[in-house]
Amino acid sequence: MDRVLIADDHPLVRDGLRAVISLAFEGCELFEAATLDEALGVLGEGAEFDLVLLDLNMPGATGFDGLDRMVAQFPATPVVVVSGSHTAALVRGALAHGAAGFVPKSLRRSAIAEALRAVLDGEVYVPADIAEEITTEDAAEASIRRRIDLLTPQQRVVFGLMVAGRLNKQIAYELDVSMTTVKAHVSAVLAKLEVFNRTQAVILANRVGFPPVIPTRK
Template identity: 60%
Template structure:
C-alpha cells in the first residue's frame, strides 16, 4: 500500500503546477494491474495533494474489498482494462455498490463511444493516459470541484454530452424540476421546504431522486450540469 515517504518516479516530467483545489481529497484509490501506472498516478497525487492517503488495487475484486474496508474514499481512479472486468462492467459494479464515490476512468486507448458510454453510466470523468502530467492534474481538480471531466474529442462529443444532460433533466417530475430550480438558486433544504410548504424530509427525497436521475454525485454537480444546458423553470 501507500508509503508516504516514497515518491515514485514517473515518465512525465513534472510541470510547474498551480494550486490544488480548496477541497483536497483525503483518500484516493488507484486501480490498475500495472505497477508502473499506479506509481505514476501516485506520484501525481503525492506531489499535488501531499496529505492524501493513497490506496491501491490490481483488479475489481481487490477494489471492492478495499472500498468495503476503508470509509470515506473521495475518488477512485479505475483503469478501463483491468483483468477481471469486461469493458465498463467494473464501473457499473462500483456505481451500483458505492454510488456516492466518484469514479474516474483511466485508459491508454479510448474512443468517443467508450467515453460517452462511461459518462452515461455515471463516470465522473475519463482521463486518457496519454495526457501530460499538468493536464491530468487539471482533470483531477475539475472532478474534485464537482465537475465532469471530458477529454477533448471534438465538438460532436461535447454536444452529445449536453444532449444527454438535457434528456436526464427532462426525465425529472414537475416537482423535481422545481426543486432543481431552487438548487440552482443556491437555496438550502430548509429554505426550499419553507417555500414549497413541504417537510425537509420530502425535499431530501426530491434531491436524492434528482441526483440519481441526473447521474451525479452531489448538489454541486447537479447545479453545474443544469447551468451547462441553461436550465430554467
C-alpha cells in the same frame, strides 16, 4: 483530498498516477488495487474515499461491467476512468455508465492533476478534443432526429420497413398498397432525410436507433 484509490493492473501506471497525486495533493492517502475484486474490497472496508481512478480493462472487469459494479456498490464515491483508449464512443459510454470523468493515460501530468481537481469540484471531466467531438456528434444526431420527425406516420412505417431490409415489392405487399404508392413514400423519405439512397437512410436510422418495423400481414 484525503483518500484516493488507484485501480489498475499495470504497476507503472499506478506509480505514475501516484506520483501525480502525491505532488498535486499533499498529504493525500493513496491506496492501490490490481484487480476489480481488490478495488471493491478496499472500498468496502468502511472508510470513505474522495476519488477512485479505475482502469476499465483489468482482471475481473471487462468493458463497463467493473464500472457498473463499483458505481452500484459505492454511488457516493466519484469514479474517474483512466484508459489507454479514448475514443468518443468509449468516453460517452463511460459517462453513461456513471463515471465522473475520463482521463486518457497519455494526458500530461499537469493536465491529469487539473482533471482530478475538476472532478473534486463537482464537474465532469472530459478532454477538450473529445468533448468537442461528442458535441459535434450530438448536434449531428439531433439534426437526424429533426429530419425523421418530418416524416408522416405512413412514411415512418415505410422507413421502418426499409430499415428492416424490405424491398419495395415486399413493402407493398405487407402494407397492401401499390408499388407506385411505395415508391412515392420511399422518395419522400429520402428527400426529407436529405439522402440519395436507401443505404444512406438506413445508416442514419442506425445512428440514432430508429427501430425497424416488421408488420405481419394476415
